[in-house]
Amino acid sequence: xxxxxxxxxGVEHPLAGFNRTPAVxxxxxxxxxxxxxxxxxxxxxxxDAQLTWIEEQLGGRxxxxxxxxxxRTTQRDVGELVADLRRQIPEGHxxxxxxxxxxxxxxxxxxxxxxxxxxxxxxxxxxxxxxAVVSELLDVTFSHRIALVANxxxxxxxxxxxxxxxxxxxxAALVGKREHAEKQLAAGVDLIVAQGTxxxxxxxxxxxxVLTPEVVEIAGDVPVxxxxxxxxxxQLAAALALGAAGGWAGSVWLSSHEDAASRVIKEKLLxxxxxxTIVSPTRTGKSARQLRSAWLDxxxxxxxxxxxxxxxxxxxxxxxxxxxxxxxxxxxxxARELESFFVGQVVGSFRELRxxxxxxxxxxxxxxxxxxEIGRLVEPVRS
Amino acid sequence: xxxxxxxxxGVEHPLAGFNRTPAVxxxxxxxxxxxxxxxxxxxxxxxDAQLTWIEEQLGGRxxxxxxxxxxRTTQRDVGELVADLRRQIPEGHxxxxxxxxxxxxxxxxxxxxxxxxxxxxxxxxxxxxxxAVVSELLDVTFSHRIALVANxxxxxxxxxxxxxxxxxxxxAALVGKREHAEKQLAAGVDLIVAQGTxxxxxxxxxxxxVLTPEVVEIAGDVPVxxxxxxxxxxQLAAALALGAAGGWAGSVWLSSHEDAASRVIKEKLLxxxxxxTIVSPTRTGKSARQLRSAWLDxxxxxxxxxxxxxxxxxxxxxxxxxxxxxxxxxxxxxARELESFFVGQVVGSFRELRxxxxxxxxxxxxxxxxxxEIGRLVEPVRS
Numbered sequence: 190x191x192x193x194x195x196x197x198x199g200v201e202h203p204l205a206g207f208n209r210t211p212a213v214x215x216x217x218x219x220x221x222x223x224x225x226x227x228x229x230x231x232x233x234x235x236x237d238a239q240l241t242w243i244e245e246q247l248g249g250r251x252x253x254x255x256x257x258x259x260x261r262t263t264q265r266d267v268g269e270l271v272a273d274l275r276r277q278i279p280e281g282h283x284x285x286x287x288x289x290x291x292x293x294x295x296x297x298x299x300x301x302x303x304x305x306x307x308x309x310x311x312x313x314x315x316x317x318x319x320x321a322v323v324s325e326l327l328d329v330t331f332s333h334r335i336a337l338v339a340n341x342x343x344x345x346x347x348x349x350x351x352x353x354x355x356x357x358x359x360x361a362a363l364v365g366k367r368e369h370a371e372k373q374l375a376a377g378v379d380l381i382v383a384q385g386t387x388x389x390x391x392x393x394x395x396x397x398x399v400l401t402p403e404v405v406e407i408a409g410d411v412p413v414x415x416x417x418x419x420x421x422x423x424q425l426a427a428a429l430a431l432g433a434a435g436g437w438a439g440s441v442w443l444s445s446h447e448d449a450a451s452r453v454i455k456e457k458l459l460x461x462x463x464x465x466t467i468v469s470p471t472r473t474g475k476s477a478r479q480l481r482s483a484w485l486d487x488x489x490x491x492x493x494x495x496x497x498x499x500x501x502x503x504x505x506x507x508x509x510x511x512x513x514x515x516x517x518x519x520x521x522x523x524a525r526e527l528e529s530f531f532v533g534q535v536v537g538s539f540r541e542l543r544x545x546x547x548x549x550x551x552x553x554x555x556x557x558x559x560x561x562e563i564g565r566l567v568e569p570v571r572s
Numbered sequence: 573x574x575x576x577x578x579x580x581x582g583v584e585h586p587l588a589g590f591n592r593t594p595a596v597x598x599x600x601x602x603x604x605x606x607x608x609x610x611x612x613x614x615x616x617x618x619x620d621a622q623l624t625w626i627e628e629q630l631g632g633r634x635x636x637x638x639x640x641x642x643x644r645t646t647q648r649d650v651g652e653l654v655a656d657l658r659r660q661i662p663e664g665h666x667x668x669x670x671x672x673x674x675x676x677x678x679x680x681x682x683x684x685x686x687x688x689x690x691x692x693x694x695x696x697x698x699x700x701x702x703x704a705v706v707s708e709l710l711d712v713t714f715s716h717r718i719a720l721v722a723n724x725x726x727x728x729x730x731x732x733x734x735x736x737x738x739x740x741x742x743x744a745a746l747v748g749k750r751e752h753a754e755k756q757l758a759a760g761v762d763l764i765v766a767q768g769t770x771x772x773x774x775x776x777x778x779x780x781x782v783l784t785p786e787v788v789e790i791a792g793d794v795p796v797x798x799x800x801x802x803x804x805x806x807q808l809a810a811a812l813a814l815g816a817a818g819g820w821a822g823s824v825w826l827s828s829h830e831d832a833a834s835r836v837i838k839e840k841l842l843x844x845x846x847x848x849t850i851v852s853p854t855r856t857g858k859s860a861r862q863l864r865s866a867w868l869d870x871x872x873x874x875x876x877x878x879x880x881x882x883x884x885x886x887x888x889x890x891x892x893x894x895x896x897x898x899x900x901x902x903x904x905x906x907a908r909e910l911e912s913f914f915v916g917q918v919v920g921s922f923r924e925l926r927x928x929x930x931x932x933x934x935x936x937x938x939x940x941x942x943x944x945e946i947g948r949l950v951e952p953v954r955s
Contacts, residue, residue, distance in 0.1 A: 190949040190950065191949070192949070366845075366846075366847055367845065367846065367847075367920065368845070368847075385779060385781065386769070386779060387778075387779035387781055387782050393847075394847060395770075395846045395847055395917055395920075396768060396769060396770035396779040396780065396781065396800070396801055396917060397779065397781045398768065398770055398779065398780045398781055398800065398801030398802075398807060398810060399770050399801045399807075399846050399916075399917040399918055399920065399921075400846065402804060402806050402807065402921075403846060403920055403921065417779070417781070418779055418781030418782045419781075421785060423785050423813055423814050423815050424781060424782075424785065424814065426813035426814075426946070427781060427810035427811075427813040427814045428810075429813070429946045429949065430806055430809035430810040430812070430813045430942055430943075430946055431806050431807065431809075431810045432806050432942075462749075462750065462751070463749075463750065463778045463782050463783065463786060464749055464750075464751075464776075464777060464778055533782075534778055534779060534782040535782055537750065537778075537782065537786055538782075538785075538786065557949075557950045559813055559815075560813075560946055560947055560949055560950045561947070561950055563809070563812045563813055563943055563946075563947070564943055564944070564946070564947025564950070564951070566573040566574070566575070566812065566940075566943055567573065567940045567943045567944055567947070568947070
């Protein structure tokens with residue numbers, strides 16, 4: 190299937206696979222899609238090492254990188270900035286989180302148990318406010334042979350856009366509203382990812398079925414990928430029917446062997462139905478779709494504080510989540526009740542863990558089969 | 573386009589058009605779709621007159637009826653029942669609604685201004701609890717040549733199902749969750765309408781992109797229509813790609829000349845974007861998607877009461893809405909601010925009022941064109 194997207198980034202199938210686990214990125218690209226590394230938790234040195242590893246595996250096949258670069262950075266000392274931010278977290282919020290952890294018997298984490306980088310999904314938001322860090326992340330990113338660069342949050346900063354243009358790397362932006370797409374197109378992005386409300390993680394209110402055609406309508410020659418609700422062949426076929434040049438799948442890789450999510454998280458995802466997600470700002474300070482769990486119930490209970498804005502909320506809850514994740518893995522039932530992860534409504538379709546390559550193949554072959562099937566509705570009858 | 577749906581009801585195009593205005597129903601059916609009358613506000617005599625009129629226009633072409641039959645009815649005197657229900661409405665709620673009307677200078681309605689039946693969209697919920705009324709409504713419905721009968725709310729009662737089976741009339745059910753589809757299939761319905769969260773009116777949380785394939789998966793030979801987000805050719809093509817046997821469109825007819833909505837409502841709908849709807853129980857007591865307006869803001873303000881359950885909430889606000897509608901039509905700006913209507917996220921695609929027949933033609937031709945286009949992605953290249 191050749192589309193404006195496959196032409197733009199040089200892949201075989203109109204499918205981008207977004208994930209934070211380098212092994213998933215490699216497998217998506219090897220299978221003919223475009224693996225895109227969600228690189229929101231790396232220092233410049235770590236990012237360099239991961240991209241180097243990915244390229245060693247791929248031997249020239251295209252892949253992409255999704256960075257977390259805030260629209261505004263600061264020249265201030267980042268240590269001072271973080272200390273300042275910490276002081277803005279109200280004492281009542283700290284007490285609420287400590288009380289919640291005590292209620293569910295979640296102990297502190299020892300040095301030995303500390304999660305590696307992949308566990309710290311949003312660890313770098315504050316440090317990424319440091320202009321010097323952002324500059325290094327961009328240096329590292331553009332020193333690699335990337336086929337696409339995206340910014341996970343908002344309009345890419347001018348420095349990122351200029352750098353991408355200068356090096357001929359297509360730059361993508363995620364949008365949840367037609368108005369946001371207008372801004373991104375005006376800024377000059379090369380690819381729009383229209384993300385419907387059914388998507389996991391930070392998401393808007395408009396469904397993929399409605400958002401995709403309205404973004405396609407204004408995008409002109411700029412290709413659009415549909416995101417949110419893309420986890421199977423029929424759903425990729427629907428994305429193409431809506432006028433997209435392909436699909437951007439995120440959640441489905443959580444059902445892969447290669448994804449780094451813990452055993453407990455994967456078990457909860459396999460058991461969930463499509464009605465078991467909820468949109469809540471309690472993890473990052475911005476509305477994000479995630480698996481419904483006792484954590485979310487506690488924040489909705491009478492007397493719970495209102496979540497703080499980004500980045501204060503993630504600073505408030507990050508250590509709590511490290512403790513929950515570690516304790517749940519050790520077999521604690523209360524920790525398991527709290528456990529959650531960012532995931533879209535497609536979670537209801539997860540039946541078993543599978544190799545990433547098999548997921549890609551199923552989506553692509555299922556899409557091709559469905560396109561042939563519905564194509565026959567309008568073909569002249571052949572006897 | 574022949575699908576299991578077109579075969580089931582005997583229409584040319586895989587498109588059902590749901591509307592409360594008989595003229596829209598006629599035009600959808602004349603154009604080759606299946607017009608379905610939303611008949612939730614009629615007495616048995618009125619329903620008989622409307623169905624007779626529709627059949628006179630259609631000269632044998634198929635059409636359908638969507639009734640509002642509660643799962644439980646009562647043998648009690650309906651006057652007593654309604655009086656009982658009225659007593660359950662708290663005084664504080666009455667005062668809130670009166671205060672809201674006073675704040676926006678909405679006067680009482682005189683006899684001359686009273687809306688006709690079409691304005692009273694949910695007028696019959698209480699009277700439909702009367703077993704005798706329901707029995708008469710079913711008698712009237714099944715005395716006509718209907719090609720489909722649906723129940724607007726929940727599982728069709730046994731009497732309705734048996735009647736439909738006995739007369740060979742296909743019976744449809746609307747569902748917003750996979751679990752509800754399981755129940756309806758077990759009850760023996762002939763068609764499932766899987767309604768995504770982007771739909772107008774009473775709606776669930778799961779998006780069409782996710783809900784449709786999961787309902788199709790369990791439906792076996794029972795055809796599924798996708799509802800929610802269906803207002804254009806690409807969206808109908810996407811419904812077919814998802815495995816549906818067609819689309820069930822509701823909101824799009826609000827942009828037709830024939831729809832009975834007032835001028836003010838239509839103007840507000842034409843001006844709205846896809847982000848301008850909200851899901852709220854403030855009109856009927858059940859979550860329903862509608863145009864965001866000052867009415868909804870007032871119910872979300874500090875100190876506003878919690879909406880009552882169905883049918884108390886609609887009994888509480890029905891007269892208020894009649895006053896708002898009448899006053900808005902007379903040119904009052906504050907009434908216009910309050911004005912709203914049930915509509916899905918496709919409202920953002922409304923550009924102008926058009927004849928219903930033209931809307932049907934655009935959807936069908938646009939769908940066929942898109943199916944040909946994406947079919948070429950998998951056809952062998954012909955040179």
